[in-house]
Amino acid sequence: MAEEFITGMDFRLMILGAYSELILSYEEINKIAKSKESGTQVLRTVASAVLPIVSAKDMSIGGLSRRVATAARLGARGNSGVVVAELFRGISKGLQGKYDATSSEFGKAFQYGILHAQRIIKDGYEAPIITIAKAVAKGAYQLVRKRRPIAEILEAAITAGEAAIKNLSDVDSGAMIMVIFLKGCLKGLDGHFVSPYSSLTLPITSGDNIPDPREDLVRPYCVRFRARNQKITEEEMARELKEFGDNAIVERRENGIFVHIHTEHPGTLLEWAVGLGPLREIHITNMSEPHALGINSALLDVAIIVAPTEGGEEPFQKAGAHIIVKSRKNRLTSVEDLLRAAHSDLAMSYVMISDTKDDLMVFRQAKYLLEDRVELVPAENAEDALKAVKLFDDSLTAKENAAKMLAAI
Numbered sequence: 069m070a071e072e073f074i075t076g077m078d079f080r081l082m083i084l085g086a087y088s089e090l091i092l093s094y095e096e097i098n099k100i101a102k103s104k105e106s107g108t109q110v111l112r113t114v115a116s117a118v119l120p121i122v123s124a125k126d127m128s129i130g131g132l133s134r135r136v137a138t139a140a141r142l143g144a145r146g147n148s149g150v151v152v153a154e155l156f157r158g159i160s161k162g163l164q165g166k167y168d169a170t171s172s173e174f175g176k177a178f179q180y181g182i183l184h185a186q187r188i189i190k191d192g193y194e195a196p197i198i199t200i201a202k203a204v205a206k207g208a209y210q211l212v213r214k215r216r217p218i219a220e221i222l223e224a225a226i227t228a229g230e231a232a233i234k235n236l237s238d239v240d241s242g243a244m245i246m247v248i249f250l251k252g253c254l255k256g257l258d259g260h261f262v263s264p265y266s267s268l269t270l271p272i273t274s275g276d277n278i279p280d281p282r283e284d285l286v287r288p289y290c291v292r293f294r295a296r297n298q299k300i301t302e303e304e305m306a307r308e309l310k311e312f313g314d315n316a317i318v319e320r321r322e323n324g325i326f327v328h329i330h331t332e333h334p335g336t337l338l339e340w341a342v343g344l345g346p347l348r349e350i351h352i353t354n355m356s357e358p359h360a361l362g363i364n365s366a367l368l369d370v371a372i373i374v375a376p377t378e379g380g381e382e383p384f385q386k387a388g389a390h391i392i393v394k395s396r397k398n399r400l401t402s403v404e405d406l407l408r409a410a411h412s413d414l415a416m417s418y419v420m421i422s423d424t425k426d427d428l429m430v431f432r433q434a435k436y437l438l439e440d441r442v443e444l445v446p447a448e449n450a451e452d453a454l455k456a457v458k459l460f461d462d463s464l465t466a467k468e469n470a471a472k473m474l475a476a477i
Contacts, residue, residue, distance in 0.1 A: 071170045071171060071172065071215045072170065072171045072217045072218060073168045073169065073170055073171075074129060074168060074169045074170070074171060074173075074174045074218055075127070075129060075168050076126075076127040076128050076129045076131070076132045076167070076168070077127060078129075078218075078257060079129045079132050079133060079163075080121050080124075080127075080132055081256040081257055081259065082252075082253040082254075082256040082257050083114070083117065083118055083121060083136060083253075083256065084118060084256050084261070085252040085253055085254070085255045085256015085257065085261040086114060086249050086252035086253050086256065087111075087114045087115060087117075087118045087252065088252060088255070088256070088261045088262050089248055089249070089251055089252025089255060089261065090107070090110060090111045090114055090248060090249070090252065091111065091262075091278055092262075093107065093244075093248045094107030094108055094110065094111040095107060096244075097110070097241045097244055097245060097248070098241075100241050100244070105146060105400065105426065106146065106147075106148040106241040106242065106245065107241065107245075108145075108146075108279065108400065109145045109146030109147075109148045109149040109400060110146075110148050110149055110152050110245050110249075111279065112143070112145050112149065112279055112281075112283075112284050112400060112402075113140055113143055113144045113145055113146075113148075113149035113150075113152050113153055113284075114140070114152065115143070115279070115281035115284040116139045116140060116142070116143020116144075116281075116284040116285065116286050116402075117136045117137075117139045117140035117143065117153075117156060118136075118281065119139065119281060119282070119284070119285050119286075120135040120136070120138075120139045120332065121135055121136060128166065128167040128168075129163050129166055129167065129168055129169050129174075130160075130163045130164050130165050130166040130167065133156070133159055133160040133163045133164075133177075134160045134164070136156050136160065137153070137156040137157045137159070137160035137356070138288045138354065138356040139286050139288060139356075140152065140153035140156045140157075141153045141154070141156075141157060141356040141403065141433070141437075142286040142288055142355060142356050142402065142403050142404040142407065143284050143286045143402055143403070143404060144402060144403045144430060144433060145400040145401065145402050145430065146400065146426055146427060146429075146430065147425075147426060147427070147428065147429040147430070148197065148241070148242060148245060149402075149430070150188065150403070150429040150430055150432075150433050151185050151188070151189070151197050151198070151242075151429070152185075152197075152245070152249070153403075153433075154181075154184055154185040154187075154188050155181040155182065155184065155185040155201070156181065157181070157184055157185075158177075158180045158181030158182065158183060158184025158185060159177045159178055159180070159181035161177075161180060161184065162176060162177025162178070162179075162180040162181065163177045170215065171212075171215060171216065171217055171218040171221060172212050172213070172215045174218055174221075175208060175211070175212030175218070175221050176212060178205070178208075178225075179205045179208075179209075179212070182198070182201040182202065182204070182205050185197070185198065185201065186198050186201070186202070188429070188432075188433075196236070196241075196242035196243045197242035197243070197245060197246055199232065199236075199243065200229050200232050200233065200242070200243045200246040200247065201246050203228050203229055203231070203232035204225040204226075204228050204229045204232075204246060204247075204250065205225075206228060207224050207225055207227060207228020207229070207231075208221045208222075208224045208225040208228065210224075211224050218257065219254060219257060219258065222250055222253055222254040222257070223254065225250050226247060226250045226251055226254065229243075229246055229247040229250060230247055233247065284402075285332070286332070286402075286404050287313050287314060287315075287330040287331050287332045287404075288330075288332060288354055288355055288356050289330065289331055289332065289333075289334045289352055289353065289354060289355070290328070290329075290330055290351075290352070290353040290355050290359075290411060291313075291327070291328075291329055291330075291331055291334050291337055291338070291350075291351070291352050291353075292326075292327065292328045292329075292349065292350070292351040293326075293327055293338070293341060293347050293348070293349060293350045293351070294321060294324045294325070294326045294327070294347070294348045294349045295324050295325050295327070295341060295344040295345050295346070295347055295348075296323055296324040296344075296345040296346045296347075296348070297324060297325055297344045297345040298323065298324075300325060300344065302318045302319065302320055302325065305318045305325055305327065306318045308340075309327065309329055312329065312331050312333070312336065312337040312340065313329045313330050313331030313332070313337065314329070314330055315328075315329065315330040315408050315411060315412075316328065316329040316330075317329070317412075317413055324345075324348070325344075326349075327341075328411070328413065330355070330408065330411070334352050338350070355404070355407050355411075355437065356437070357437070358436060358437055358438075358439055359437065359438070359439065360439050360440070360441065361410060361411065361438060361441050361442075366413055366414065366415050366416045367414055367415065368390070368414060368415040368416070368462070369415065369416050369417070369462065369465075370415055370416070370417050370418070370419065370460075370462060370464070370465065370466045370469060371390035371391060371414050371415035371417075371418050371419075372388070372389045372390050372391070372418070372419050372420075372421060372457055372460055373389075373390070373391045373393065373406065373409045373410065373418050373419070373420045373421070374389045374391075374392055374393070374420075374421050374423065374453060374457065375392070375393035375401040375405065375406065375422070375423070375427065376392065376423055376450065376453070377423060377424065377450060380423075380450055381394070383450075383454055384453075384454065384457060387454055387457040387458050388457060388458070388460060389421075389457050390414060390415070391409045391412065391414060391418075393405050393406060393409050401427055401430060402430065403430055403433045403434050403437070406420060406430070406431065406434035407434060407437065407438065410434070410438050410441075410442060416441070417441045417442065417443070417465070417466040418438075418441065418442045418443070418466060419442075419443050419444075419445060419460070419466050419469050419470050419473070420434060420435060420442055420443070420444050420445070421445045421447055421453050421456050421457060421473070422444070422445070422446050422447055422448075422453065423447055423448075423449060423450045423452075423453035423454075424448065424449065424450075425448050428446055428448075431444055431446065432444065432446075441466070442466070443466045443467050443469070443470035444470070445470050445473045445474055445477075447477055452477040455473075455476060455477055456473035456476065456477055459472055459473050459476055460473075
């Protein structure tokens, strides 16, 4: 029997199916989650992954999986969201360069995704997701080797996951997330799911409980360039750039104008920019990959970034925090929120201070992506985070400040 091929369209349906299943289940997950938000964290992480593939023109499975992984990594919220994003990352690496994939290739890519997610787990955070994921991989292993259809592989994985959950002494939200995700993938593949397209294209009313996925759109590419143009003003340029992205910084330099902006479509932006005049110093950075911050006209040597719990901004402002990532609904700071703050060009280096265990892996992910110009102080509560901010000394480096803060808390 010829082996089944999984197309880019199949993959897209699986991700849409997973998102649809999470819409139906995220409130149930929240009820048993220790953080009370794990379901919402994963739902919004997957929403950020879904948005780029709804209108994608590239229908290769490798290309779509990369778009999903890039968006999910930046849109990840909470510890659970980071684990799911890294699962996508591993799957993407397993499917890299493929237009279609055989069922066994897809099964192996999923197993690689589990291993990839497992590598980022530290200190026992979200371990139940990995426990169930490993059981899932083991349950599907023989069918992957036998090159069975992907639907059979998913069914075997779900059965193994449900059996593993029964053996847990305490059912954790992370364990549920993995099985719910797989069930959604299977329903998507079969076409037996409620399409989330309506929630992606229609307004979410105030009476709906579903988070509006458009709030989770990420702009993964940091684009910098200088255009030789003496006529356009900084204000006019900033107004024009709103069509292409956000976090825009515009400065007049020498005989041109410098632009720094975050966008989801760098090609479209640069196609427009060539009309301004000759372009120089073009740099495009995929922020979902580890990268060094570009050094521009920074005002400070070192600055503090915090993302306090909703309503808790004022004490950090009074304590002297330089950048406060504004809390969104339900205190769900994303990796991209922290990267945007660091890309603001305020300082040459930063100290990021967390204030809860629930976001610790989000901060770790941001530190990993921003490399050496960022130091992390993982406070576990607002009291310790505030204490750390008050210890800041602008005569010390970011590394020296972080060491001093960690010693104190």
